[in-house]
Amino acid sequence: MKHPDYTDDETALADSAEGWLKFVDNGYLNKQEQTDNGYEEQRWSELTDLGWASIALPERVGGAAGTLAQVGVALRECGRAGYATPLLSTARAVTLLDLVQGRDTVFDGVLRGVVAGNALALVAPPDGQLGVRPDGDGYLLEGRASTVEWLAQADSAVFAVPVANTDEVLVAVLQTGGLDITPVPSIDNELQATLTPGARVGADVPAVVVPAAAAARALGRADLLRASSMVGGCEAVLDLTAKYALERHQFGQPIGAFQAVRQHLGRMSMALDAARLSTNEALSLEPESPARPAAMDAVALFVAGRSYVEVALTAAQLHGGIGTTVDHVLHHHYRRAKGMQLRSGRPANRLREIHRSLVVRGDGGLW
Amino acid sequence: MKTVIADEQLTFLSDLREYLDGLDPELVAAARAENIEDPMQPRTHCQAFLRQLGEDGWLGISWPKEFGGQGRTDIEHWLFAEELYNRRLPNGLLTFNVVGPTIMLHGNPDQRREYISRIMDGEIIFAISYSEPDAGSDLASLRTRAVADGDGYLLSGQKIWSTGASIATHLWVAARTGPPEARHRGLSLFIVPADSPGITITPIITQGGERTTSIFFDDVRVPATQRVGAENDGWKTITAALNFERMFYHNEPRWELRQLAEWADGAGLLDGSTAESYELQTVMGEHAVDVEVCRLMALRGAAMLAAGQVPYAEASTNKIWWGELRQNICSTGLDLIGAEGTVVDTDGAPASGHLVHGLMSSPVWRFGGGTNEIQLDIIANRGWGMPR
Numbered sequence: 148m149k150h151p152d153y154t155d156d157e158t159a160l161a162d163s164a165e166g167w168l169k170f171v172d173n174g175y176l177n178k179q180e181q182t183d184n185g186y187e188e189q190r191w192s193e194l195t196d197l198g199w200a201s202i203a204l205p206e207r208v209g210g211a212a213g214t215l216a217q218v219g220v221a222l223r224e225c226g227r228a229g230y231a232t233p234l235l236s237t238a239r240a241v242t243l244l245d246l247v248q249g250r251d252t253v254f255d256g257v258l259r260g261v262v263a264g265n266a267l268a269l270v271a272p273p274d275g276q277l278g279v280r281p282d283g284d285g286y287l288l289e290g291r292a293s294t295v296e297w298l299a300q301a302d303s304a305v306f307a308v309p310v311a312n313t314d315e316v317l318v319a320v321l322q323t324g325g326l327d328i329t330p331v332p333s334i335d336n337e338l339q340a341t342l343t344p345g346a347r348v349g350a351d352v353p354a355v356v357v358p359a360a361a362a363a364r365a366l367g368r369a370d371l372l373r374a375s376s377m378v379g380g381c382e383a384v385l386d387l388t389a390k391y392a393l394e395r396h397q398f399g400q401p402i403g404a405f406q407a408v409r410q411h412l413g414r415m416s417m418a419l420d421a422a423r424l425s426t427n428e429a430l431s432l433e434p435e436s437p438a439r440p441a442a443m444d445a446v447a448l449f450v451a452g453r454s455y456v457e458v459a460l461t462a463a464q465l466h467g468g469i470g471t472t473v474d475h476v477l478h479h480h481y482r483r484a485k486g487m488q489l490r491s492g493r494p495a496n497r498l499r500e501i502h503r504s505l506v507v508r509g510d511g512g513l514w
Numbered sequence: 515m516k517t518v519i520a521d522e523q524l525t526f527l528s529d530l531r532e533y534l535d536g537l538d539p540e541l542v543a544a545a546r547a548e549n550i551e552d553p554m555q556p557r558t559h560c561q562a563f564l565r566q567l568g569e570d571g572w573l574g575i576s577w578p579k580e581f582g583g584q585g586r587t588d589i590e591h592w593l594f595a596e597e598l599y600n601r602r603l604p605n606g607l608l609t610f611n612v613v614g615p616t617i618m619l620h621g622n623p624d625q626r627r628e629y630i631s632r633i634m635d636g637e638i639i640f641a642i643s644y645s646e647p648d649a650g651s652d653l654a655s656l657r658t659r660a661v662a663d664g665d666g667y668l669l670s671g672q673k674i675w676s677t678g679a680s681i682a683t684h685l686w687v688a689a690r691t692g693p694p695e696a697r698h699r700g701l702s703l704f705i706v707p708a709d710s711p712g713i714t715i716t717p718i719i720t721q722g723g724e725r726t727t728s729i730f731f732d733d734v735r736v737p738a739t740q741r742v743g744a745e746n747d748g749w750k751t752i753t754a755a756l757n758f759e760r761m762f763y764h765n766e767p768r769w770e771l772r773q774l775a776e777w778a779d780g781a782g783l784l785d786g787s788t789a790e791s792y793e794l795q796t797v798m799g800e801h802a803v804d805v806e807v808c809r810l811m812a813l814r815g816a817a818m819l820a821a822g823q824v825p826y827a828e829a830s831t832n833k834i835w836w837g838e839l840r841q842n843i844c845s846t847g848l849d850l851i852g853a854e855g856t857v858v859d860t861d862g863a864p865a866s867g868h869l870v871h872g873l874m875s876s877p878v879w880r881f882g883g884g885t886n887e888i889q890l891d892i893i894a895n896r897g898w899g900m901p902r
Contacts, residue, residue: 152515216515389898403900406891413890416897417831424810431515438519446803498799499792505802506775507785513527513593514600514768514809 152427157220164224167197171228173476176336179231184300185338186232195264197221200238204245208255209262215242215368216430219375226379229479231336233266233297235376239369240267240305246365247307247318253353257303257320268301268323270308270342271366273492277344280311286319286348296490298323298340299330306348307362316362319354321346335486336479364434367444370491374426374451377487381419381455384480388412388462402465411465415458422447422454440512442504449497452488459484518589518817526586527593533572534601541566542603549604550868552724554677556639560604565636573606574634577614581630592763592816596809599765608678609633611762613640613686616755620703620743629705641682641708642759643673643729644752651885653688653752654698658731660689667691667741669706669734677726677882679715682708685729686755692746703748705740722875759883760829761815764836767843768805770872774798774847777865783850794850801846804839811835827897830889837879837886844872 150158170190179186194200199221204210218238225234241261244254261267270277276293279286288308298304304326306319327343348354357365389412392403402408429447432439440446459481463470470477491497504510534542545563549556556564567573576591577583584590598605605611614633617625632638649656658671669689679685685706692700708715712734718726743751775798778784783791811832815825825832847869848855857863858870880886894900 154516157515385898389900392898392900401901403894404902406887409894409900410887410890412898412900413830413893416827416893417835420811420814420828420831421804421807421835424814425807427515428810431517437524438517440806443806446806449803450807495792495796498803499795500799501803502795502799503785505806506771506798512806513524514596514765 152423152431153220157217160217161220161224164197164199164221165227167193168224168228168230171230173474173479176229176231176476176479177473180336185297185336186300191232191266192264194232194234195262198262200234200241201258201262204241204258204262208258210258215371218242219372219426219430222372222376223379223382226376226483227383229336229380229383229476229483231338231483233268233301235337235372236269236297236301237261237265237267238372240269242369242372243269243271243307243318243362243365244305244320246368247355247357247362251355253355254320257305257353260302265302266297266300267320268295268298268304269369270295270298270304270306272308273490274496275309277306277342278309278311279306279317279348282347284350286310286317288344288346288348290344292341292343294331294339295342296337296339298326298342299328300338304342307366309359310356314359315356316359317348317354317356318362319348319352321348321352333486334489335482337483337486364444367448368434370448371426371429371444373487373491374422374447375430377451377455377484378419378422378426380480380483380487381422381451381458384455384458384462384477384484385412385415385419387477387480388415388458388465391466408465411461415461418454418457422451425450437511438513440505441510442501443512445497445501445504448491449494449501452484452491452494455480455484456488518813518820523587523589523593526590527597530572530594530597533570534597534603537563537566542601545604546602550602550871553604554607555681555725556604556607556678557681561636561639564604564606568634568636573610573636574614574630577618577630577634581618581626582634588816588819589813592813595763596765596812599763600769602766602769608642608686608759608762609638609640612642612755612758615758616751617742619754620751624739625705625742638683639678639681640684640686641676641679641727642755643676643679643685643687645675646672647674651888654701654749655694656688656690656701657694658687658689660691660702660704660736662691663735666735666737667704669704669712669731669736671731673729673731674718675726676715676729677724679708679727679729680717680725684708685713687731688748688752691748696746698749700746701748701752702745703742703751704736705742706734706736710734710736720875720878722871724875754824756884757824757826757829760833760889761812761819761825762883763812763816764808764832764840765812767801767808767836767840770840770843770847770868771798771801771805773865773868774801774843774850777847777851797846797850801839801843804835804842808832808835808839827893830884830892833883834880834886834889837876837882840872840879841876844869844876848873 201210202213202217206212248254272293277290328340330340333339395402425447429443544559548559574583575594579585595605660667687704691702712732714730716728783794818825851864
């Protein structure tokens with residue numbers, strides 16, 4: 148069975164996503180990475196029709212009232228292909244907006260816009276680089292310049308930033324036109340730009356202020372989509388490497404016949420399992436389920452990043468020279484692994500947050 | 515995505531907790547102390563604890579009701595084992611988690627009837643006897659011979675690292691019934707009473723204070739009815755048992771991390787904001803992550819067993835993750851403690867000496883049940899189709 152943890156619906160979705168992504172190969176990824184936009188508009192409109200970003204949104208805004216796990220399945224296939232578009236940032240942003248507005252409808256217009264084809268960037272710097280302070284009837288964005296994926300290409304930017312001297316977070320949607328944005332080269336094919344603070348968040352934009360803990364929970368859910376995308380990347384790297392270990396012959400036999408190579412593969416397989424098991428648990432169980440710790444979303448994100456980097460680095464070692472060239476798709480995974488891991492911020496900060504929840508407070512879980 | 519833990523299983527866990535909380539505190543404390551000291555030798559208190567569980571109907575969770583079990587799924591069996599590990603209490607070790615399930619799989623009806631009920635009654639305890647001085651990872655080269663003799667066999671040879679044999683009533687012995695060149699196709703598996711004439715068991719003491727043994731078989735008579743599976747077909751039984759052993763659910767790393775947390779709390783580092791406490795929180799945060807992954811790897815194995823599948827690469831993955839994590843928590847935990855971590859007295863030592871004891875006990879976690887190098891090979895071969 149290809150996806151033993153998936154439901155039948157999820158398997159069908161994964162198969163359909165895999166089918167749609169057939170046009171993606173290393174040459175295509177190389178070419179797109181060199182363009183200013185980073186992706187094809189025509190493909191984006193096909194993605195809009197497929198509706199992956201809005202699967203879990205309510206029907207009243209045009210969503211399919213599906214599950215976050217389903218969105219995760221679609222993004223896992225994109226991650227497997229190494230395919231870069233604003234889909235991930237858009238899907239993360241709408242997950243956040245839907246969760247923080249609760250029964251409110253303040254963001255419904257933004258969500259409808261995504262169903263209609265808008266792309267969103269998500270500005271939620273993980274290590275507190277940005278914040279806002281009250282300014283008249285609005286807020287002023289302050290802090291350090293921050294790198295944001297797809298900010299230059301997105302129609303709107305969703306901000307989730309702390310309000311100075313409070314334990315609250317402002318979630319607001321701004322048009323990208325009014326922001327100070329400078330495109331900067333990226334480690335990988337996910338395009339990015341630097342946002343320089345100074346912009347004003349007026350009283351007329353869709354916004355809510357929520358407790359910091361609620362915003363963190365919502366961001367944790369949203370970031371599971373990045374974790375799932377990295378799991379897809381891990382799976383692709385394992386498949387590529389196992390195939391290569393059987394094809395590549397040295398000393399008259401496939402290199403996979405050498406125990407040193409098999410031990411590397413065994414370690415890679417364990418890393419993949421760790422990423423997939425933790426991400427699937429976080430996606431499959433509701434955050435309040437007694438069967439999982441409250442920090443499971445953060446655990447999944449951390450493990451997926453650690454594993455993707457580990458398997459990519461070892462895969463490059465097992466491929467040797469060919470794996471370092473731009474003619475082999477591994478170079479995309481190698482760079483995407485570190486890029487996706489780092490976009491979750493400094494690992495040490497994430498670990499201290501996890502420590503506080505799992506060890507100090509013992510939030511949730513069976514033990 | 516599919517979830518494998520249903521509400522009724524959570525009810526089972528809360529019932530179990532209520533039951534365990536209600537047990538005689540003296541019995542529990544004595545069993546825990548004995549289990550921490552040497553977990554592979556259930557002696558007076560651990561045996562009394564297990565008998566109590568048996569009398570109260572709390573053993574054999576996933577075993578069929580016809581054998582006196584509860585007839586529940588492997589998910590409940592996992593919950594049971596993890597809960598007991600989390601309390602650092604004995605859960606029946608190899609007898610309940612490895613030999614019992616293997617007898618149900620490969621034993622004949624008479625063996626199932628006899629041994630399963632005696633295991634359930636707490637009457638018999640098994641020790642496993644595979645390794646020999648010249649046959650470790652290369653188990654198929656073992657030389658202990660079982661020579662046909664009338665309606666049985668005569669067993670001769672030497673076993674080593676048979677942990678628990680000093681208190682076991684029965685040995686689970688792999689022996690050669692075919693020619694040496696037949697390798698794994700010439701082995702059979704026998705159940706041998708530990709007090710059979712011709713058996714000499716000598717102790718070996720480890721650096722962690724645990725006891726293992728050497729066993730000498732000198733023309734030990736074993737009736738043919740004691741052979742599990744067909745003659746020369748023992749490999750199947752051995753590998754089934756090894757898979758159960760590698761899936762032998764584990765929650766001790768969580769317990770060890772908790773010991774470290776108690777020390778850190780006392781030292782003011784658990785939730786502080788100094789450079790030292792930041793370091794500790796980062797290290798412990800990653801251990802806590804890996805403890806959750808450990809839980810999920812064991813749960814996956816249980817889910818596969820519950821679905822009638824056999825975990826191979828998954829069992830090996832589980833075993834490596836558990837052993838390395840546990841050793842790592844003990845070793846890096848001591849790093850956080852520093853010089854005081856060298857104190858081994860269990861009363862006055864930091865973290866009650868559990869981490870330093872764990873570190874000394876830890877080598878076997880990486881080679882027991884099959885070396886981690888062999889496990890990585892199993893993962894690459896069975897999981898990813900590499901040539902042998």
